[in-house]
Amino acid sequence: MRRAGRHWLVLQVALSGSLLLLFLLPLVALFTYAPPSRIWAAAENVQVQQAIWLTLYASGIAVLAAALFAIPFGYLLARRRFRGRAVVESVVALPVVVPHLLVGLGLFLLLLPGAPLGRLTTYLGIPIYDTIWGVVLVMVFVSAPYTVLASDLSFRAIDDRVLESARSLGAGPATAFLTVTLPLALRGIVAGLLLTWARAVSEIGGILILAAVVYPGGPYSGPVTSTISVYVYNLFQQGDLTDDAAVSSVFLLLAFVIFLAVRLGERSGWLPWRRGELEP
Amino acid sequence: MTTWTVEGMESTLDEFRLGPVDLELRPGQTVAVLGSSGAGKTTLLRTLAGFLPLTAGWIRRDGQEISDLPPERRGLGYVPQGLGLFPHRTVERNVSYALEVRGRTDARARSRALLERFGLGDLAARYPARLSGGERQRVALARALAADPEVVVWDEPWQALDVEARHALGEVLDDLRSTERIPVVLVTHDPALAFSTAEEFLVLRKGRVVLAGDAARLLDHPPDAFVARFVGFENVYDPAALAGGASGSLVAWLRERSGPDGVAFGRPTLSALPGEGPWSGTVSSVRPTPEGLSVALRVDGLTVMLRPEAGSSMGRPALGARIAFSVEEKSLHALGSPVLDGRGKA
Numbered sequence: 001m002r003r004a005g006r007h008w009l010v011l012q013v014a015l016s017g018s019l020l021l022l023f024l025l026p027l028v029a030l031f032t033y034a035p036p037s038r039i040w041a042a043a044e045n046v047q048v049q050q051a052i053w054l055t056l057y058a059s060g061i062a063v064l065a066a067a068l069f070a071i072p073f074g075y076l077l078a079r080r081r082f083r084g085r086a087v088v089e090s091v092v093a094l095p096v097v098v099p100h101l102l103v104g105l106g107l108f109l110l111l112l113p114g115a116p117l118g119r120l121t122t123y124l125g126i127p128i129y130d131t132i133w134g135v136v137l138v139m140v141f142v143s144a145p146y147t148v149l150a151s152d153l154s155f156r157a158i159d160d161r162v163l164e165s166a167r168s169l170g171a172g173p174a175t176a177f178l179t180v181t182l183p184l185a186l187r188g189i190v191a192g193l194l195l196t197w198a199r200a201v202s203e204i205g206g207i208l209i210l211a212a213v214v215y216p217g218g219p220y221s222g223p224v225t226s227t228i229s230v231y232v233y234n235l236f237q238q239g240d241l242t243d244d245a246a247v248s249s250v251f252l253l254l255a256f257v258i259f260l261a262v263r264l265g266e267r268s269g270w271l272p273w274r275r276g277e278l279e280p
Numbered sequence: 281m282t283t284w285t286v287e288g289m290e291s292t293l294d295e296f297r298l299g300p301v302d303l304e305l306r307p308g309q310t311v312a313v314l315g316s317s318g319a320g321k322t323t324l325l326r327t328l329a330g331f332l333p334l335t336a337g338w339i340r341r342d343g344q345e346i347s348d349l350p351p352e353r354r355g356l357g358y359v360p361q362g363l364g365l366f367p368h369r370t371v372e373r374n375v376s377y378a379l380e381v382r383g384r385t386d387a388r389a390r391s392r393a394l395l396e397r398f399g400l401g402d403l404a405a406r407y408p409a410r411l412s413g414g415e416r417q418r419v420a421l422a423r424a425l426a427a428d429p430e431v432v433v434w435d436e437p438w439q440a441l442d443v444e445a446r447h448a449l450g451e452v453l454d455d456l457r458s459t460e461r462i463p464v465v466l467v468t469h470d471p472a473l474a475f476s477t478a479e480e481f482l483v484l485r486k487g488r489v490v491l492a493g494d495a496a497r498l499l500d501h502p503p504d505a506f507v508a509r510f511v512g513f514e515n516v517y518d519p520a521a522l523a524g525g526a527s528g529s530l531v532a533w534l535r536e537r538s539g540p541d542g543v544a545f546g547r548p549t550l551s552a553l554p555g556e557g558p559w560s561g562t563v564s565s566v567r568p569t570p571e572g573l574s575v576a577l578r579v580d581g582l583t584v585m586l587r588p589e590a591g592s593s594m595g596r597p598a599l600g601a602r603i604a605f606s607v608e609e610k611s612l613h614a615l616g617s618p619v620l621d622g623r624g625k626a
Contacts, residue, residue, distance in 0.1 A: 165364030167351040168329050169428055179381070183368045252537035 027252060031098055034246035037105030042246035050223055051231040052251060054214055058132050058227065059200040059220070062139035066147040066196045071189060074151020075181075093150050095141055111210075125265060132220035134211030135227060139200035150192020154185035187266075194262060201255065205228040281307035281461055282430045288337030289472035293328040298323045298487040300337055305431055305463035310453070312478035313467045316506040319484040320465040322361060325433045328465065329358040336602030341430065361435040361467075363416055365408040371395065371419050372404040378427035394422040398452065414445030421452060425460075432456070433465040437454040438473050446473070454479050471510055483507050504615050513613070514574075517543040521582060530559045530607075531580045539614030546611055559584075560604040563597045577603060 034042075042048050077089060088186055095103065111118045111128050121128055128134045158181060166176040182189075215224050226234070228251050235244040283306050290299030298320045303311065313321045326332050328339065330351035338347045346354060366374050374382075375394050379387035395401050398418045408416060417437065424432055437453070438446050450473065456462055457477070468474050474481070481498045483491035483506075490503040502508035508516045517534060519542055525531025532544050561577030561584060568574075575586045575597055586605055588597075597603060 070468055159362065159364065161360035161362050161364035162366060163364075164326070164329070164351070164358065164360055165423075166366070166377070167331070168354070168356060168358035169381065169423065170352045171377075171381045172350070174354050175381050179377075180366060184366075 002097070018272065028168075030231065030245045030248050030252065034242050034249060038242055038246040042243065043250045045247075047225070048228075048231070048247050048250065050225040051228045053223050054132070054135070054220065054222065055201050055251075056226040057220065058135040059139055059197055059211065061132075061136045062143060062200040063193055063197045065136065065140050066144040067189075070090030070144045070147035070196075071151045073148045074153075074189075074192075075155050077148070077152040078155035089152075092145050095145050100138075100142055100203060100205030101209065103124060104138060107137060107206065108209050127217055130211050130213050130215050131217040132211075132214055132216050135207055135214060138206035138210050139203055142203050142206060143196040143199035146195040147189065147192040150188050150195065151185065154188025154192075155181065158184050174223060190262070194259070198255070201227075201251075203227075204233055208214045208233070282342050283307070284431055284463065285340045285343075286328070286337070287340070289325065289327060289334055289339060290336040291332040291334055293323050293332060296320065296323060296487060298327060298484075299335075299489075301482070301489055302492070303465075303482065305465065307461040307463060308457050309480065310457055310464045310478045311480040311482060312474040313465060313482045313484065314469075314507060314510060315484035316476065318486075319506075320487040321484055322435055322522055323482065324482075325358070325360075325435055325465065325467060328431075328433055329356050330354050355427075357427075357429030357432040357436070357462075359420045359424050359432070359434040359574075361439065363420040364421075365416060365420060367408050369407075370404065371400055371406050371408070371411070374408065374419055375400075375423045375426055377423060382427065384595040387576065390483070391422075391426060394426055398422045410446070413441050414448060416450055417441065417445070417454065421449075421456075425456075425462075429462065431463050431465065435467045436469070437466060438468065438470050446470075450476060463487045469510075471512065474510075502544060502613055502615065504541050505544070508613065508615060511545075513546055515546070516542065516544040516615075517582060523533075526582055529580045530584075531582060534582075534612075537609070537612050537614060540616030542615045544613045545607055558606060560602050563599050563601045563603060566597055566599065575603070577605070 031039075061080075073092070077085065077092075107128075109115065111121060113119070113122065126133055128137060162184070163176055163180060167181040171179060204227075207230055212230055213224060213226055214220065216222060225231075228247070232244055232248055232251075235247065283304065286301060286303040286305075288300040288302065289298065290301075292298070296318075300339045301324060309532065313324055315321050323332065327334065334347045338345050340346065341355075343413070351358070351607070366377065369377065372388075372391055372395060376391035379390055384390070392404070395404055398421065400415065400418055400422060403411065403415060403419075407419030408419065408435055411419065421432075421434075424434075437449060441449065447503065450611060453464065454477070456464065464477075466473070466478065476497060479494060481491065481493060481495065482489060483498070483503060485504055485506075489502065491498060491507065499509065499511050502511055502513065504518045505518055518541070519538065522531055522535040522538055522542065537543055559579055563575060564578045564583065565576040571587065573588050573596060575588065577584045577586060584605070586603070
């Protein structure tokens, strides 16, 4: 029995370790390809900083939009019974599986000056092509499903009896949602938002078609630039592998620090959504 | 002090129908709701608490109808099965929740007082996941009482508690009844809790009331096999167990006296070995119990539980020995009383 348990543990470690290696090796290749001095130089490069800033700014707006639209959507899917729910759930998952160049093309066609959405954005004075709105639109399209799905699962996992307790204790539906449902679902929702953010910053296919170059306009008043994914892609197209690896390393480090900060914040109890699981 | 009156209350949950149920909750009264799984006990509590709409009948508070009030305005303390504690709030903030949502400025002081009263003062900063079963029960009750409810409904108070925790919780319930005079409706599968705390009993079967009354009525007229076992009848036989059996056998004798749901009787006592009586069986097990030996006999394919009379000289029967016994006809209860109309009337 003990030997079987050890074998099972070895198998788990071997499988998990293999996957972890797969995650790590390409990153190690990136970090080791460019010397530290080039990575430092990339970090100090103004154009790189502008691309990173645009990426963080646009992805931040995309995450806010996901929170605004996708969390209520997830709640609706989790808590309401309605006809055609399976169809709606499939449509929500669609952006995850559709090749993102197709997404860009679809949005491009939809926003043509003669198309209904194109006419609407022109009428509202919101330019999409080659603006931050184009970047945000693509990012929301490809990444919001993660928040919808995570919210759906998180709301579904809450015991109805906890919510009924809140109601019987005097909380109306809105108060119960804000004081019990949302805090309990928050951990899963935050995980979904993190995935949304990660997916948004890594998007390239749709952005290449809709906003490969971003000009000032709308909420963005910075210089002409592109998202970091497009910036790295352009360097690769130029055959500048060392600079490409250096810029990628800078952005990877930044993303890693953001993820690590959230995880440490959760574990320390500074971020609220895991407090019930922690001591005391 | 208010009195809640429930009259002809009906509700539905998917395909399940509850009712009609009639109930009066007077100050200081405890009502135990009994019934097998799926009988509708939790549905009854959820309907009282306002989570399921009434499809017929009404609920009145001192004569004023409250059937349509949402849960948050009923003034009812609901402790669901599993307790429904808020895992993301500390013990103190669980207890103060009802006061916080009402914007009460004394939330902290009142919740501290409740914590002290329930012996939870030292646990105020803990989260529910770090509490024992008994502590969690006390937190749930303290939380339900924080906003001074008019009625407390509690689904399975003793679930998963050890003997000591049950005893402590029983004392809390007694205190609630005698000092606060709050009517309590309990759902329980525990005869000890039911008989030690409740004056009134409501027995449900498939959503319908099959018995409403006090303990004596429950003991004298067990309406079905579930209640018969609940009140302590060890010899309970359904119609399938009584099929067959030669003329003159115990099975045939019981079948003639059976109701639609079977028949039940208590443990006959044995005065001496070899015993006397028209029936006899083979000893299949003998086990000690707090009340003395419990002897199982196999008779005509049935298992009959017997108990040697206190002070009898018969000693411990050997496995496989044959023992004769009799069953008093007046101790038999035909099971399967007609379904009542909620007022305890057929």
